Amino acid sequence: QKEVEQDPGPLSVPEGAIVSLNCTYSNSAFQYFMWYRQYSRKGPELLMYTYSSGNKEDGRFTAQVDKSSKYISLFIRDSQPSDSATYLCAQAGGAQKLVFGQGTRLTINP
């Protein structure tokens, strides 16, 4: 079992929909989580990070961590075609290494 699990999708939704992307993690020792966004033919770029439990909001994006269920989520409101990308969750582990989920490929249809 991978330390960070993510449904690879693909996920396709209409423009304007609310998108929910989810990951689960198994190692509770590390409570720093990140979401990366990767456009086609590009390297991943950091979108948001959160520490421990709770929500963090940045514009149309909200990152959420639920320690009790070991669940991390990324919500996208008013989704746009430009949000079409692969989204990768990651947990910062020991020695500052990142453990990534499999990535979810998201398509927003105009």
Next chain:
Amino acid sequence: DADVTQTPRNRITKTGKRIMLECSQTKGHDRMYWYRQDPGLGLQLIYYSFDVKDINKGEISDGYSVSRQAQAKFSLSLESAIPNQTALYFCATSTAGGDNEQFFGPGTRLTVL
């Protein structure tokens, strides 16, 4: 100019050939990483280096070797390429300490026939 560059961007080679992928960065970061990305598997860490004299194996280092020629340069070698090493390879950098953010290069698409 890009902060993290990778060469080549695409490479097709044959089984048994030696291949070197190169990474350079102008971000002044001490830490550098090599990942491979396969469909459905996400990013897997191959090797990482916290400075020129500190190189460590990641989760999938078998069949790979690395060289940290300078703070700004980190190369990945496949001594004898095999088809299941066909993948997208990314180099990344980060600062020591701080918030763990890693900055990725544009990737190298490697195909081993």
